[in-house]
Amino acid sequence: MFSQSSQFWQQSTRSTRTRAAVFLGGAGLITAVPAVAFLSAPTAQAQPEIACTTTIPRSCSASGAELANRLTAPRDPLTALVNNPLMDLAGMVPVVNVFIGNGMDGNALHPNGFNGGILIGNGGDGWNSTTPGVAGGNGGSGRLFGSGGRGGDGYSDIRTSGDATGTDGGRGGNGGVFRGSGGAGGDGGDAVTYGATATAGHGGWGGLTTNGNGGGGGDGGYAYGGSIVTTDPETGLTTVQVGNAVGGDGGLGMPSGPTFPNQSTGDGGDGGDGGYAIAYGGDATGGDGGRAGNATSTGSGGEGGNGGYAIAVDELSVTGITTQTFPGVPGPVTVTTGEVIGGDAVGGSGGSGGVSYEGTGGDGGQGGSATAAAGSATGGNGGSGGHNWVGNINGHGGDGGNGGGASATPGGQYTVVSTPSGSEISSTLTPAAGEGDATGGRGGTGGNAGHTGGGYGSGDGGDGGDGGDATSDYKNATGGNGGFGGHGSLGGTGAGQPQDAANGGDGGDGGDAQVRNTSDFGSTVTGSAEGGNGGKGGAPGTQGSSGSDGQGGSATGGVTNDPGADG
Incomplete structure (x- = not known):
């Protein structure tokens, strides 16, 4: 035997013209002029309840945050227009949808989302793959005005045996030429199997943009490789068919648009x-986080994606069961021998993080953790x-x-x-050579402010x-x-701007190192502990202070212990 570790669109009561336009459109007789008219018609939609006593608000029942947002937040008429349900409807009307309307979502026969209308409209989302070996569809693009659609998710391969392979997510659609953000990339498909590799x-990848936000990358899929443990019913001996797992990488974020018609923010x-x-008995490798997109003007660089964690779980095989005598124990004892089987884990x-021309650079992603119960483990490096x-006065390096x-x-x-009753008397382990080492990931370097040496002499470096x-x-x-801190x-x-302080970023602390003996099996410590070095603080700019140096990590429990040096 073995074990295996429609959406309903509600019209307004004032939408007589809307209903007529829809009817004519269904007959294929609608033209672009009434289409624009019905796109501007009011629609019923839920709004936060706000009851004010006068035209100039003195007391309202809305929360302070909601009221402040509604009174002060700028409203984007383009966003309100293209996200109107009528734009979705226009995208389904022949002839009209060539010029205006949101593109329809992709499907199995047409995986990529349809593009928005030439004049205005968002691209449709890509199809989420349900077919083995086929990636998610790409998002449709905006044409003149409109954002790109989201990429479809990749196919998730879930099975009980044999290699499992998830497919990639689709790419986000591009934003419109005049205005519109890039669409987000689709997520990678997951993979699950037993006794094989997932x-x-x-x-x-995210979608490109001419004048808007760059599209964010999709997340990588997760991987689970379970084991198959087979036990001989007569002898009690067991064998292990291990599983391996490789997580998907995150997609790349795309840069923001350039400077048309005005400087893009x-x-x-x-x-x-x-x-x-997660792998049972085999190797586990977390996916890398995606690189973030840059900002071409005053916007912020994107945040780097986090690395995926990795867990390599151990399994026990049984290679022998014998009855023997044991010193100091009356009667026979049972001696069971076997192997602790496991693989390496890599986060x-x-x-x-993305670079910004004048704004703040994006933060780097966190490295993924790694845990190996019968192997070596290496944490992922920080971005x-x-x-x-x-x-720039308001521009700093990312952490x-x-x-x-x-x-x-x-x-x-x-x-x-x-x-004979099963009570354990003793247990020992002879560690395998080349297994059991643990190495923490490096901290990422902080971004520099004024990397080219130009600008206004302002802005702090990012922390390591x-x-x-x-x-x-x-x-x-x-x-x-x-990681080292970035320089100020x-x-x-320049340009009459005041020269604010430009401090260097702080260096990151080194990681601590510990050797211990907490395993279920008794053995002897043979390894050494070495703490990580602290990162050096960043240099100041034209005026300002240097960043603080990071502290070295501690080292304990080893045959030799070497603490890390301060930055």
Whole structure:
């Protein structure tokens, strides 16, 4: 035997003209002029209840945050127009949808979302794949005015045996030429199997834009590789068919648009997160976070995607069961021998933050953690923070992401001595060579302010990320190094701007390292502990202070212990 570890659109009572237009459109007789008329017709929609006593509000029943938002937040007429349900309806009317209307979503016969109307309209979303081996559809694009549609999700391959492979998410559609943001990428498909390898799909890239926000990358799919343990009913011996898992990488975020017709304040798209990976008996590898998109003007760079975590679970095989005598124990004892089987775990690296020309650089993504119960573990590195390119009073470097932590225990040959009733007398493990080391990920470097040395001499450097901690049973533990802080802006005052302080970013702390003996099996500590070095603080700009140096990580429990140096 074996075990396996329509949407309803409600019209307004004042929409007589709307109903007539829809009727004519269904007959194929509608023209562009009445189409514009019915697109501007009022529609019934839920709104937060706000009861004010006078025209100039003195007392309202709305919350303070809601009231402040409605009174002060700028309203984007384009967004309100293209997100109107009537634009979806226009996108389904022949002839009209060539010029105005949101593109229809993709389907199995046409996976990619349809483009918006030539004049105005968002692109439709890509199809979420339900077919093995086929990726998600790409989002449709806006043409002149309109945002790109979201990419469809990749196919998730869920099975009980054999290799499983998820497919990639579709790419987000592009924003319109005059205005519109790029669509988000679709998520990668997941993968699940037993006794084989599960490989998840990657997230789709975000869509491009001319004058808007860059599309964010889709998340990578997760992977789960279970084991198949077979037990001989006569002898009690067991064998293990291991599973492996590889998480999908996050998709790339795209840059914000350039400067047409005015300087774009759009932000770069965020990178997608890497997918996690869990494997029983085999290797587990988390997906990397996606790199973020840059901002071409005063917008902020996108945030780097986080790396996926990885867990490699151990399994026990049984290679022998014998009855023997044991010193100091009356009567026979049962001696069970076998192997602790497991693979390595590697966390995904964080994606780098996006650069901003005049605004703030995006933060780097966090490195994924790694845990290996019978192998070695390596945490993912943190992503670097994005630079502020020319220096600006309100522009700073992005912070580096933290390195992922790591925890490891070696596998090897084990022996368990127990009484006939099953009470354990002793257990020992002979660790396998080359297994059980734990290494924390490096912290990402902080972004620089005024990276080119130009600009106004203002803006702080980003902080470096902390190194990941490392813990090992018996073997070596090495903490990750902290990231360096970014430097402050070095430019001149320029354009009559005041020269504000331009401080360097702080360096990240080094990761701690610990060697211990907490395994279920007794063994002897043979490894050393080495703390990670602290990152150096960033240099100041034309005026300002240097960033603080990061502290070195501690080191305990090893045969030798070497703390990390301060930055």
